Amino acid sequence: MLAIHGGTPIRDGQPWPQWPQYDERTERELLSALGSARWSVSWYSPRGGKSRERLFGEAFARYNGAAYGVSVDHGSSALVIALEALGIGPGNEVIVPAMTWVAPASAVLRVGALPVLADVDPETGCLTAEHIRNAVSDRTKAVIAVHLACTAARLDEIVQTVRAAGLALIEDCSQAHGTRWSGRHVGTFGDIGVFSLGAAKTLAGGEGGAAITESRELYDRMLMLRADSRGYSAGEPAPGEYELVEIGAIMGANYCMSELTAGVLLDQLPRLDDQHAQRETRAKELEAGLADISGLAPVPVPEPVDRRAIYEYGIRFLPDAFGGIPIEHIAGALTAELGTRIYPPRVPLHRSVLLRPHTKPRFAHWHDQAAERAAGRPFPGAEHYRDHTLLMHHSVLLGDRTDIEDLLAALTKVRAHAESLTAKGAVA
Ligand SMILES: Cc1ncc(COP(=O)(O)O)c(C=O)c1O
Numbered sequence: 001m002l003a004i005h006g007g008t009p010i011r012d013g014q015p016w017p018q019w020p021q022y023d024e025r026t027e028r029e030l031l032s033a034l035g036s037a038r039w040s041v042s043w044y045s046p047r048g049g050k051s052r053e054r055l056f057g058e059a060f061a062r063y064n065g066a067a068y069g070v071s072v073d074h075g076s077s078a079l080v081i082a083l084e085a086l087g088i089g090p091g092n093e094v095i096v097p098a099m100t101w102v103a104p105a106s107a108v109l110r111v112g113a114l115p116v117l118a119d120v121d122p123e124t125g126c127l128t129a130e131h132i133r134n135a136v137s138d139r140t141k142a143v144i145a146v147h148l149a150c151t152a153a154r155l156d157e158i159v160q161t162v163r164a165a166g167l168a169l170i171e172d173c174s175q176a177h178g179t180r181w182s183g184r185h186v187g188t189f190g191d192i193g194v195f196s197l198g199a200a201k202t203l204a205g206g207e208g209g210a211a212i213t214e215s216r217e218l219y220d221r222m223l224m225l226r227a228d229s230r231g232y233s234a235g236e237p238a239p240g241e242y243e244l245v246e247i248g249a250i251m252g253a254n255y256c257m258s259e260l261t262a263g264v265l266l267d268q269l270p271r272l273d274d275q276h277a278q279r280e281t282r283a284k285e286l287e288a289g290l291a292d293i294s295g296l297a298p299v300p301v302p303e304p305v306d307r308r309a310i311y312e313y314g315i316r317f318l319p320d321a322f323g324g325i326p327i328e329h330i331a332g333a334l335t336a337e338l339g340t341r342i343y344p345p346r347v348p349l350h351r352s353v354l355l356r357p358h359t360k361p362r363f364a365h366w367h368d369q370a371a372e373r374a375a376g377r378p379f380p381g382a383e384h385y386r387d388h389t390l391l392m393h394h395s396v397l398l399g400d401r402t403d404i405e406d407l408l409a410a411l412t413k414v415r416a417h418a419e420s421l422t423a424k425g426a427v428a
Helices: 024-035 052-064 076-083 103-108 129-136 155-164 216-226 260-288 327-338 361-373 380-389 401-423
Strands: 068-072 093-097 116-119 140-146 168-172 190-194 207-212 230-232 244-246 296-297 305-307 312-317 388-391
Touching: 024 230, 024 260, 052 068, 052 207, 052 260, 068 076, 076 168, 076 190, 093 103, 093 129, 093 327, 103 244, 103 380, 116 129, 116 305, 116 361, 129 140, 129 155, 129 207, 140 155, 140 388, 168 305, 207 216, 216 230, 230 327, 230 361, 260 296, 380 388
Parallel strands: 093 116, 093 140, 140 168, 168 190
Antiparallel strands: 068 207, 190 207, 230 244, 296 312, 312 388
16 A cells, blocks of 8 residues: 555655755854854955855856856846846846746846746756747847756757857756766856755755856956945955955845855865765666666756756656656655655746736736736646656765665555556546
8 A cells, every 4th residue: 555545655764865964064164154253245354365255156166167156145146147247138038948946037027127938848847949949039138048957958959049049048057066068067058157056956055146157247247246336356355354346337236145155165065076976876776777667767868968967856757657647646655655755846937826927016017018928828848847757856866775776666666556546447
């Protein structure tokens, strides 16, 4: 009997790996940031030297092989300053995938532009060149391509299409820190790469974000946009000196990352690649087992990806693999067997309660007329992805092989149960 119906679960209470992970080194970094008496890049430095916020921006750029990195308080803020640095505003359209967290669309609204949703590949949930071409108008200025969950958008075709159309490209790598496409980190293919560093992410600072770029000009603009029009002084501040100087070439707001967050992130960054390798080992074991369960397969990864970052591991299933039972029920049954959340993707943005511009006066007065253009069509690729993909958090892959055996046993059990219901004709 399934655990959800009162049967014995596959896994009886053994804990799953905790996330986020930290140790004494993290505690020392955090205490040292506290003890510096410099909790903000906007505050002066009693001892002199660069802020942790600046050091993390530099370290994160280096990690990605990018020329410049800007630390911010959220991935959403990274999106806002990226759009503003590119000069995007009222009257412009930005293409956003229908399958993603709400922030890429809400960031476009926040700069006064229109997010035009585009459909996605049904197997990966990512935007494709074809979907971009279908969504372009003469008002389009940029595309936000999201590398979703455990895979990557097809960068070769996307870069070619975006450049041919004369558009800017922002890569949202909030779910793909460290993914490499043909040996190069994602986030370095477009004009700007943006990252969330929230608590659930593979690089976690609690709340946090970053933007990377190859362009000195975009970097300088993003610095001002994130710190009320201020940039860094030349060199390092002396004891008692401020590090930020007023420039004012473009008006900003305050999206600065706290020094405490930057301290935690400077501790976490060097751990990231080892954690990716461990998740990949577990993912390979899972994939070997999935090959023996008919109708189930991993979310595909484009062949040029030579290192994937797994934020949420995705398992695709054929429409009849669970006998037509709705995905919520399958996910609920698996969760009960395993004691860790297995869940469907969020609903596509055109149906999401998180994207409701008419509820806010700032957006409602113009968005209502534009709603049809923004989202007034079906998104069959996004709907298919949503109905046929089971996700799990990356921390599930940070344990040992027995965890994978439990996952496979739960999938086999729930699938067999669904099959027996179908055989009895109990499922419509
Ligand atoms: C693809 C994507 N973009 C942007 C964000 C927003 O990041 P934040 O929550 O740090 O503002 C997220 C957060 O989950 C995300 O997944």
